[in-house]
Amino acid sequence: MDSRNFFRRKGSASKIKIHLNRNKSDEIEPLSLSLKDNLNKLKTTFEHCEDLVYRKVSSKKSNVDFLLVYFGEMIEKNTLNNNILKYLIHDIDGFSKRKSYEYSKFIKASLPVSNIEEVTDYNSIIGPLLSGDIILFTEDCYCALIIPAKTSDERSIAPSATERTIRGPQDAFVENINKNIHLIRKRIQDPNLAVEFFTLGHSTNTNIALLYIKGIAKNDIINKIRLKISTIDSSSILASAQLEQLIESHKWSLFPQTLATDRPDKLSRSLLEGRAVIIVNGTPFALIAPVTFAMFFNSSDDYFERTIVTSTIRIVRYICFISSIFLPALYLAMTSYHPGMLPTPLALYITGARVGLPFPSLVELVFMQFTTEVLIEASVRLPKAIGQTVGIVGGLVIGQSVVQAGLVNPLIVIVVSLTALATFILPVYTFALSTRILRAIMIIAAATFGLYGIVIAGLFILIHMSSIESFGIRYLEDFSPYSLSKLKDTLIKAPHQYINRAPEYLNEKNNDEV
Amino acid sequence: MDNTSKLKSISMLSIVIHSMIGLRLLTLPRDLVSLAGNDAWISVLISGLVSLIIGYSYYWLGLKYRGLNLSQIAEAVFGKFIGKIILSIFVVYITLAIGLSIRAFSDSIQFFLLDTTPSFFIIISMIIACTYCLINGIKTISILMDILLPVILFSIILLVSFSTTNMDRANLLPVLHTGIMPVLGAYVESIHPFLGLGVMAYVMPHFSEFKDTKKWIFIGILIVTFIYIAIVMMCIMVFGSKETEHLIYPTIILSKSIQFEVQLFERAESFFISSWIPITFSTMLLFYYSSVLNLKALFNTNKHNFIVYLHIPVLLLIALYPKNIVNVYEYLKIPTYLAAGFSIISISMPVISILKSKKKKNNCI
Structure with missing residues (x-):
């Protein structure tokens, strides 16, 4: 060139x-x-x-x-x-x-x-x-x-439908790339905010913008992203999701390695932390890279509410993430392999409840899990008006009658619905989706090898999570070399005056070694 | 694997703790108490102090031979030929130790969690988990250790603090009733788990900030010493020394004896034995890692993945060879003796190294 x-x-x-x-x-x-x-x-x-x-x-x-x-x-x-x-x-x-x-x-x-x-x-x-x-x-x-005389036949800026906040700003990205860049520029009025354009796709000629702040973002990371984008050879890029798959390095991983959002305030915050933002023309969802595991637990509202409240909610989210993966598996392992762990009255109750039931616990659990998956998928796709009907049909009719019909133990209904609720607490939908698969893996492990299976499968997932990286940043970087400063915006959220500095591993000034 | 990937000094803390707390903690109170009675905790204290010295000597070696791991240092100190012989002792010790501990681990899992599951599955799943982690490199290992450390510390603290409800302090008395000799005898036994510290010398090349690293090594050793003393003391205080002698897994039985005020778990030991799986896994992983480095130095090869895969059949053979649990503990005596040799060699290394460099200086003058 x-x-x-x-x-x-x-x-x-x-x-x-x-x-x-x-x-x-x-x-x-x-x-x-x-x-x-x-x-x-x-x-x-x-x-x-x-x-x-x-x-x-x-x-x-x-x-x-x-x-x-x-x-x-x-x-x-x-x-x-x-x-x-x-x-x-x-x-x-x-x-x-x-x-x-x-x-x-x-x-x-x-x-x-x-x-x-x-x-x-x-x-x-x-x-x-x-x-x-x-x-x-x-x-x-x-x-x-x-x-130049293009029409601007586009939808106007509206609140985000996927990530709602209560106290946050109510504007969200639209399909037009220039409007989106404008929304960011409006928030970060800094000449160091760099915008680089690329055009990808032989037949779609899609405009893609790479945004970062010079002096805060690490050059290595930006170079890696730039290299990834410019070496893409694809005939069509219609949405940011395709780009996401083309630039991430662990394609078969269950964990997303970029974070898609349409909230300009979230994107601006990421830019100020030293991350890069990739905007694709035609999609309201921009990508944040590199991401770490802890980012998937942050909701925009966290930054608009009081510290102690937010920190507590954060911890609740982590607990929910863990229980959404392990809860059904633990129930299965405890009831079928280690009933001794349960308190005697509960063990007796479960045995009593299971007396008239025809199927083993595993079948009941898989059946109920399958039903919830169907319900969730149905209510996501349906128009709003019918969506409520699905809730009633699913929650009341199926939940109640399945027990009355003597198909499923009522405890399993509790476990499965608690798990589903725990999944909904996670702020990022893509991330919540992967917990479904993880849960299935855990159920299989528990069904075959009880508690041991759960712990070993958990170890395997943990090893995988430690091994993946997003543009040179480890996925678990927030937890791994221990450091108090990393805790400020991960497990808890410290008051704003303590966290306005970018994380060390992203900062250009602390360029020594990650 | 890239040798350039540097770790932060604080990562040493979790590596040191994980390398020293392993499966041995389950059986150690029995072995110590049968030798030293209710003074067993004093031998642990001595071991902890001695391991501070060992830790310092490893640190000193790492400082002197920057960028070399223990097996490479051994060759540098003892020369090519003797170095290779010593390396092969290391290799035999570590592979035997891993293989037999996996077996002992699978036996205890069968005993407490899954009584009908074939031990083959437990052994192979453990080895595969280690292998999977190893081919991803040292950075992954270090992250994993950091994540697992709070889990492990939490479960041990839980165990110790719950046990305080039914302890009897009088069981510790009288102190040094039988004299100092049995305590010293038990010390030889108790130094064995502390030798896991050797792993530290294998990961040293990945650390760059030496001064901070030293601090974390010492803190790590102190925490481990504290944990061992707490567990041994608890066993003695809860069961009394006479009873502890006859328990195969005193630490697990300790968790069995816990009675909650509110009935949360009927039997807490399943919970603790499952928290023991990551503890064993992490120790095994670190030993496995040093074994890979040993073999790489022994055969002068750089094929990391090949060496990792080579371990799978060897470890399987070692783990499946003993017929029953009695056999396992008989065979486990071999690595214990080798460990004594290992400790003598590693302590003598700094001495020889100093003598060598003095000789060189004299030659120069």
């Missing part, structure tokens, strides 16, 4: 697209001087695009011909009518004083639209045209103008 390309990368999003498209078909095709030739060439390239508009106009005052090419539904009609067409047809004058090759420069200087670009290469107009810019050809001029 030469120095020119390097500078282009720092420029606006559309510029990168041009340069990438040029790379795709390497030879440069100069534009023709005649409008007709250019028109024919475009018509062969966009043979199947019936929504492409070719509009010929000519200036009244100077009698010069223009050709405007655009996708009719992708442009702002107002800009086209008032700022371009009106100007070209009625107002513009002075062509007679100039040579024909100066025409485009002249138009560029006098058109009342910002960010017009001048190109001479046929291939470099295709990208902007597809992304919704207007291309203007002038008779006898070898230059074409790229006039």
Whole structure:
């Protein structure tokens, strides 16, 4: 990559697209001087695009011909009518004083639209045209103008639907990448906030922005992320979830190695901690990298409530995480392998309750677990109005009647529903999903080898968690080399004046060794 | 595996504690009490003090031979030929110790948790867990140790503090009734678990801040000494020395004797034996790690993963060879004797090293 390309990368999003498209078909095709030739060439390239508009106009005052090419539904009609067409047809004058090759420069200087670009290469107009810019050809001029006039047909900024807060800010990311960057810039007004653009996907040409704060984020980490993104070779990237899978290093792990969120306040906090944020055009969910295990227990509300309350809730979350994985397995192990551990009255009660039941505990547990999984999936996908019905059907009808029908021990209903509730407490949905699989693994381990199986399976999961890393940061970095300063925002949350410094392992200044 | 990955000095704390607290804690009170009666805790105290010296000598060696682990240091101190012989003693000692402890572990699991499960499964699952961790490198091991440490300390503190309800302090009296000799005799027995400290000399090359590391080594040894003394004292205070002699697993029986005010668990020992699984696992893992480094030095090879996999059949053979629990404890005497040799060698290493460097200085002059 030469120095020119390097500078282009720092420029606006559309510029990168041009340069990438040029790379795709390497030879440069100069534009023709005649409008007709250019028109024919475009018509062969966009043979199947019936929504492409070719509009010929000519200036009244100077009698010069223009050709405007655009996708009719992708442009702002107002800009086209008032700022371009009106100007070209009625107002513009002075062509007679100039040579024909100066025409485009002249138009560029006098058109009342910002960010017009001048190109001479046929291939470099295709990208902007597809992304919704207007291309203007002038008779006898070898230059074409790229006039940005994209419509902003997007949903406006609304509260986040997936991560609600009570006291936090109520704005959330939308699909448009520029709007999202704006939301971050509004919060971090610092010239050191770096924004780097990439374009990925041969057919989707998706814009991707990498954000970090220079001086806080560690260079090693940023370089690793940049390398990962720029070496992606994929034909389509439609959402941040695809990018997530392409950049993470442990693809078969159950644990997410980036954190997806649409809350700009959460993202800004991560940026200030020295993490990087990756925004993908077309998805409201941006990715935070690198992440550590403890981050999945932080909710946005933690930073808006009082210290002691928050710390207690945090600890409750950790307990819930552990019990959502181990509770059903422990029940199974205790009742089928080690009944001696239970207090005698409880053991007697369980035996009594199980007398009339036809199936072994394992079958009951798997059946109830399966039922809850179905209920959860059903209520997530259904529209809100029907969702409540699912709750009633699931909670009351199935829960009650399964016991009455003599299929399941009532204790199992308690265990399974407690587990499901514990899962819902986890603030990050992706992370809560992986506990379901972990729970299944634990149930299998408990069913085959009792308590020993649970402990060994737990050890295996712990070893796996210690071994994975996210862009050079260990997943359990928050707990591993012990340090009091790491406790401030992990297991508990210290008052704000103690935690406004970035974690040591992310900080550029403490660059010695992690 | 990369040797460049550096660990923070505080990681040494968990490695030191884990290397010294292992399966041996389950049976140690019996062995000590049968030798020294109710003064057994004094021998543990002596062992703790001695292991401070051993710890310092390892630290000193690590400082002198920066970037070398114990097996490489042994070669550097004793020369190529004798070094290899000593290394093979290390290798035999450590592999026997791991293999037999896995067997003893699986026996105790069968005894308390799963009486019909074949011990083969318990042994192989333990070995595979260790292997899985080892191929991920020292950083993973260190993180795992750090995460497991609070769990282990918590369960031991729980055990000790619950036992205080039915202890009888009079059982400790009279102090030094039989004289000092039985205490010293028990000391030889009690130094054995403290020798796990040797693992420290294998991980030393991964530490860079030496001064802080020394501090954490000493704190670690003190904590371990405290835990051993507390467990041994508790066994004596709860059961009396006569009864402790006849218990196979006094520490587990100690948890069995716990009676909760509120009935939370009917039998607490299942809970404690399951918390013993990570304790045994971590010790085994560290021994396994040093065994891998030993073999790597012995065969002058760098194939880390190959050596790790090579251990699986060897350990399986050792673990499955003894016929019953009596056999296991008979065979366990071999590594105990080797351990005595190990300790003599490791204490003599700094001395020889000093003599050598003096000789060199004289030659220079």
